[in-house]
Amino acid sequence: MREMRDTSRNHKFNNIFELVLFVICGVSVIYFAMTGAYDKTFQAGLIIFVLLFLRGVMKWTKTELPPALYLSVLIFITITMMLANLFGMYGVIPYLDKIEHLLSGVILFFVGQFIVNKMVKHKGMDSLPSNIMIWFSLFFAIAMAGMWEIYEFSVDHLFSLNSQNGSLTDTMWDIICGTVGAGATSLYVMTKHVKTDKMD
Known part of the structure; x- marks a missing residue:
């Protein structure tokens, strides 16, 4: 019973985390498009595509990733695609x-x-x-x-x-x-x- 509650809590956290990524990328698409930074617009859109593609593959294959694995993937996307590429943090971090x-x-x-x-x-x-x-x-x-x-x-x-x-x-x-x-x-x-x- 306790394990089920922990799993449910972890799924909820992952969903909130993923939603935050969607919001940040959505705002970034609009901002970079308005400022003419179309390469950044593409990168932000690509992150949204990857997140949707991941969801689509899981739904299509009827496979639910363990919460720990899905969280790790979300963090990896955040670091590599968002912080490193979209916001150019390679030279900062x-x-x-x-x-x-x-x-x-x-x-x-x-x-x-x-x-x-x-x-x-x-x-x-x-x-x-x-x-x-x-x-x-x-x-x-x-x-x-x-x-x-x-x-x-x-x-x-x-x-x-x-x-x-x-x-x-x-x-x-x-x-x-x-x-x-x-x-x-x-x-x-x-x-x-x-x-x-x-x-x-």
């Missing part, structure tokens, strides 16, 4: 790129957990031991952090871009940040499961 990679580790951990839960239900099983779920989610997140850097490396070399700043150090720090984010999340989830087991 120190290490914003590393913060994004830390948060991506959190998101990917919950994505891994979501995938395992889907597979378990598809096989008609009740659940898996929590330690297996946590380890899979952790390794999934770390692997995806590495895959993202492989993608950036490939795109840089194919199209002469510079997303990795031409630096192995930048690449490794991005992977480390993603790993730290996933590791911290796994410790949090593990602690939460231990507390729940003790209460039971």
